[in-house]
Amino acid sequence: MEQKITTPITSEVSSKLHSGDYCYITGEIYVARDAAHKRMNEALERGEELPIPIENCTIYYMGPSPAREGRPIGSAGPTTASRMDKYAPRLLDLGMKAMIGKGKRTPEVIDAIIRNKGVYFAAVGGAGALLSKCIKSSEVICYDDLGAEAIRKLYVEDFPAIVVVDFEGNNLYETAIKEFSDL
Amino acid sequence: MKTINTTTICDTVKEMCIHANHYLSEDMNSALNKAVDTEKSELGRKILNQLKENLDIADKEKIPICQDTGMAVFFVEIGQDLHIEGGLLTDAINEGVRKGYTEGYLRKSVVSDPIERINTKDNTPAIIHYDIVAGDNLKITLAPKGFGSENMSRIFMLKPADGIEGVKSAILTAVKDAGPNACPPMVVGVGIGGTFEKSALMAKQALTREFSARPTIPWVKELEDEMLEKINKLGIGPGGLGGTTTALAVNINTYATHIAGLPVAINICCHVNRHITRTL
Numbered sequence: 001m002e003q004k005i006t007t008p009i010t011s012e013v014s015s016k017l018h019s020g021d022y023c024y025i026t027g028e029i030y031v032a033r034d035a036a037h038k039r040m041n042e043a044l045e046r047g048e049e050l051p052i053p054i055e056n057c058t059i060y061y062m063g064p065s066p067a068r069e070g071r072p073i074g075s076a077g078p079t080t081a082s083r084m085d086k087y088a089p090r091l092l093d094l095g096m097k098a099m100i101g102k103g104k105r106t107p108e109v110i111d112a113i114i115r116n117k118g119v120y121f122a123a124v125g126g127a128g129a130l131l132s133k134c135i136k137s138s139e140v141i142c143y144d145d146l147g148a149e150a151i152r153k154l155y156v157e158d159f160p161a162i163v164v165v166d167f168e169g170n171n172l173y174e175t176a177i178k179e180f181s182d183l
Numbered sequence: 184m185k186t187i188n189t190t191t192i193c194d195t196v197k198e199m200c201i202h203a204n205h206y207l208s209e210d211m212n213s214a215l216n217k218a219v220d221t222e223k224s225e226l227g228r229k230i231l232n233q234l235k236e237n238l239d240i241a242d243k244e245k246i247p248i249c250q251d252t253g254m255a256v257f258f259v260e261i262g263q264d265l266h267i268e269g270g271l272l273t274d275a276i277n278e279g280v281r282k283g284y285t286e287g288y289l290r291k292s293v294v295s296d297p298i299e300r301i302n303t304k305d306n307t308p309a310i311i312h313y314d315i316v317a318g319d320n321l322k323i324t325l326a327p328k329g330f331g332s333e334n335m336s337r338i339f340m341l342k343p344a345d346g347i348e349g350v351k352s353a354i355l356t357a358v359k360d361a362g363p364n365a366c367p368p369m370v371v372g373v374g375i376g377g378t379f380e381k382s383a384l385m386a387k388q389a390l391t392r393e394f395s396a397r398p399t400i401p402w403v404k405e406l407e408d409e410m411l412e413k414i415n416k417l418g419i420g421p422g423g424l425g426g427t428t429t430a431l432a433v434n435i436n437t438y439a440t441h442i443a444g445l446p447v448a449i450n451i452c453c454h455v456n457r458h459i460t461r462t463l
Contacts, residue, residue, distance in 0.1 A: 022226070022229075035300070062250065063250060063251075063290065063292075064250050064290070065246075065247045065250045065252055065288060065289055065290040066288045066289075067288070068245065068246075068288050074246060074247065074250065074288055074290070075241075075246050075247040075248070075250035075252075075290075076250055077249055077250050079251070079331065080331045080334065080364050082364060102331070102363060102364070102366065102422070102423075103331075103362070103363045103364035103423070104362060104363060104364060122363070122422060122423075124230055124234070124237075124422050125331060125366035125422060125453065126234065126248070126249045126366040126453050126454055126455045127233050127234060127237040127249075128237070128246070128247060128248065128249045128251075129237050129238075129240040129244065129246040129247065129248055129249075130233055132246055133240065146302075147302050147304065148250075148290050148291065148292070148302075149302075160233075162226070162422075164424075172424060173362065173363050173423055173424070175425075176224075176226075176418070176423075176424050176425025176426075177362075177417070177418040177419055177420070177423075177425055178418065179224075179425050180223065180224060180418035180419075180420055180425045180426050180427060181417060181418030182416040182418065183413065183416045183417060183418075
């Protein structure tokens with residue numbers, strides 16, 4: 001089913017999203033990948049505040065190519081989510097509600113999604129030029145020294161993403177493959 | 184004796200880096216078009232159409248096809264009668280990468296040390312494989328390699344007794360494990376034989392082969408056909424969201440090996456299988 005949703009994605013929103021739903025997301029989302037997650041985790045270890053408001057936050061796992069003049073961002077498709085699996089359960093427990101990436105997640109992440117009524121979306125990997133057209137603004141929030149890995153705040157309009165793991169733990173990567181497997 | 188100045192090499196490499204990250208080769212385009220016609224999943228077709236649209240936007244608006252503009256991998260064939268002047272060839276290639284990635288708005292994805300992980304901020308150093316060949320040409324092939332799929336690549340040191348069935352099983356295992364992480368539909372490069380490192384190199388080089396250039400060894404050609412059919416029955420599909428297009432091609436290279444061994448390397452590439460060749 002197709003759904004238009006607006007951020008922040010709250011439990012009320014996420015509990016209406018089901019594995020396989022094709023969503024168009026509008027609103028503010030944050031961008032963080034490997035190095036930024038490592039730093040956020042280190043900040044938490046030291047008892048410091050996170051640099052982004054984590055309550056009902058949507059994090060897009062992405063590291064863009066540089067923007068040409070007059071454009072908000074360069075190519076901007078999802079990166080492999082599993083590299084953030086080590087950090088995701090802690091962020092979900094702290095209030096993060098949605099993740100956008102590509103690829104499989106660990107059982108620990110899926111448990112944390114269920115526990116917190118979260119959602120994991122996949123954007124189409126390798127469609128960075130197309131997805132960049134849905135990004136209307138981009139601002140580096142912190143960790144500027146990380147270059148492509150800095151934390152950004154984006155405003156997206158009708159950003160296409162498919163619900164892979166929903167709040168009940170249903171996993172499209174498993175169900176869809178079974179449907180088309182012929183071996 | 185033919186002489187090439189390193190300035191020419193540097194300029195050529197710069198142009199290659201920018202071109203390869205904005206346009207795919209014709210065989211990749213036609214493989215995607217064909218996949219749209221044959222894909223059985225409705226969502227799969229939708230994703231494949233998005234990938235086609237993505238290529239159009241990349242072309243018209245000069246946005247890289249994928250934000251992971253890769254680590255620059257080169258295969259360089261140097262004619263043994265050629266003379267290169269103006270400095271070191273390796274330096275010229277790296278300078279071309281530096282210019283291409285900084286002036287071409289490409290992402291800098293290289294860190295100088297695997298543990299300390301400081302970004303070099305110009306995407307150097309490149310990975311360069313040299314080969315000395317007959318003649319006086321310099322043939323440069325660039326394959327910018329993204330790591331979503333690179334991370335899912337595998338080497339299996341099989342036993343001779345495992346035979347061709349062992350090879351098939353290794354390829355299917357690698358593709359199954361890669362699943363949605365490798366941005367399917369994939370291109371699967373396979374190296375069979377040689378040594379540990381030779382098999383990996385052959386697998387990488389196989390990714391740069393045009394789909395129409397088929398192997399001359401009958402069993403290799405048959406294996407490519409059989410593996411493509413089997414991989415597309417795994418159900419992984421476009422984006423890993425289910426479907427009948429999991430791979431666009433399986434390219435296999437082979438080499439002599441040791442009486443005790445059967446190395447099989449599988450280098451997986453996503454649908455953004457970038458490669459470009461220039462001859463100077």
